[in-house]
Amino acid sequence: MLRLEKRPQPSKFWNWATPVLAVVLTMIAGGLLFMALGKDPFAAIKMIFWDPLFSPQFAAYSRPQLLVKAGPLILIAVGLAVGFRAGIWNIGAEGQYIIGALCGAAVALWFWPAPGWYIFPLMVLAGAFGGWAWAMIPAILKTRFNTNEILVSLLLVYVAEKILAAMSVGRMRNPDGAGFPGSRNISQYPAASNQELIANTGMHWGVVAAFIAVIFTYIMLHRHILGFQVQLAGQAPRAARFAGVAPARLIVLCLGFSGAMAGLAGMFEVSGPARMISIDFNSYYGFTAIIVAFLGRLHPVGIVLAGLLMALTYIGGELAQFMLGLPSAAIQVFQGMLLFFLLAVDVLSNYRIRLSVREAV
Amino acid sequence: MDFSSINPVVLMAALMVAATPILLAAIGELVVEKAGVLNLGVEGMMITGAVVGFAVAVTTRNPYLGMLAAMGGGAAMSLVFGILTQLLKANQVASGLALTLFGLGFSALVGQGYVGISPPRTAKLNFGFLSDLPVIGPILFRHDPMVYASIAIVAGVWYWLNYTRGGRILRAVGENHDAAHALGYRVLRVRMLAIMFGGACAGMGGAYLSLIRVPQWTEGMTAGAGWIALALVVFASWRPWRALLGAYLFGGIVVLQLNLQAAGFRIPVEYLAMSPYLITILVLVIMSSGRARKSLAAPGSLTKPFHAAG
Structure with a gap:
């Protein structure tokens, strides 16, 4: 027994x-x-985990994709990890990601086609603000009315998806797009585009932001009183209250931080790899990031490794889809x-x- | 805009059909939460039930076999959750999320070959002269058997929880698992059974969507119904009849919203389509704030893991 x-x-x-x-x-x-x-398991596993990085045939295309995919995952996951450690469950990062992207895109489309060095930084601020504001809804409802933040943040994902659909066929639709849904191509608007910083590496501003967020989170969690409070609130909520941790403040901080990170990820995505606002712009990074956060043991360094691994399954999964005809849903099951x-x-x-x-x- | 195209009788009749999937999922989750377990994987179990039920019904040409298979599928998924949270003491929130993420992928994988097929029809019941009554007939007495089955399940759960020994044991386990354990009740066994009942109900709710309500299989077709069912349990304050009331109110909103879309109401479709989610949030806020909260009476051991010492 x-x-x-x-x-x-x-x-x-x-x-x-x-x-x-x-x-x-x-x-x-x-x-x-x-x-x-009906696929060869060894070939499939090798195609997913090995070929994107080391195969001479595919690596040239696949390797840069690693950072492109890992960037948003890491950025969202470090934000979520702080809250998860404190027992604050923001599972609506997908919604905050969408709203961040919409806010960032709104700034870009507002200024289009004017040049200006300040446009991109403004978009960054708008993206972070959008995600933050969307996360403030469950935060305020939780602190004011004691409403469950899990359900509210998740339900808001569906609301955000509907707003995205409304925007891409409505106010943000490209006026020169012959009536097709979707906005102007933001990545081709020089003042607003999130370009690859070093050619053929996949390194863009979102990846830079992700690494800054990782370092910032590491210091906050391990070297700052806030990190101690987060830990305490998660492991012993009663003790935390005696130690003077204000639960409401912690909820607002954790949800706000994770929302801002998700919003940033969305903004960097829409101005870079995704190129524009469209109905199917969101790609479930917000949900996959939950897996990344847990796989990384809610630790910033672990999340970097987990994010890279998860990005690999995305890229390898696409490769296996092309080469072996593996259904795309199989990778979702795998994750x-x-x-x-x-x-x-x-x-x-x-x-x-x-x-x-x-x-x- | 043409409001005359909205027929109140048709609307009322459609309301019961729209409410049934979330009612089934909610009544199952209510029992799970009464046992002190929060299973956030309702969405994943529903969509698994939707695809399994659809596949079996299409293959056997029998919707009822599909329903049964969906219950099995939902229960199997919930068994994974049960093993994780009860035997391996994993975090309930994370495990429930895992169930949902896995279920969405799994259903997409299984459902690939079933897109665009219509399932076998489920016959509507005919209650003779009752069904022919004006107004009341179409609203109450011309539905498929599952609508009535769902009401029967609510009644059964209500009776079982309040008036039977088994129901009292389950509530004891949910309120205070240490006391229940001290009395000699098998906490983990009770919880496992409750979890599987919840899974079977959620699976049935999902199959109702794909076989009767829509009826078709599309990827991600539950579209948050499982989460709404979770909110419904809070709305119901863990009381079965209130869950029925909440589900029908919610069904009414969904149907009205669809009717407004069809009638060409001036608000864009997308904004109407987000109303069920917004209203669910609003209800959650009202239920969990202030005076209403005192009457909530959430089970005492909800989400707390049980590990028998020694």
């Missing part, structure tokens, strides 16, 4: 080993899934499985598994 015995303290070793174990288990389960779909396995093996860091003979009752 297997029995769980609670560890006095979470195991340091398993804390970092479980994500690796989860990835390995996901590869095995994913291989079985691909086999069930979902990763979170399952991660949560499952997490038991190892908090509990010891003991073999025990059950006494006769």
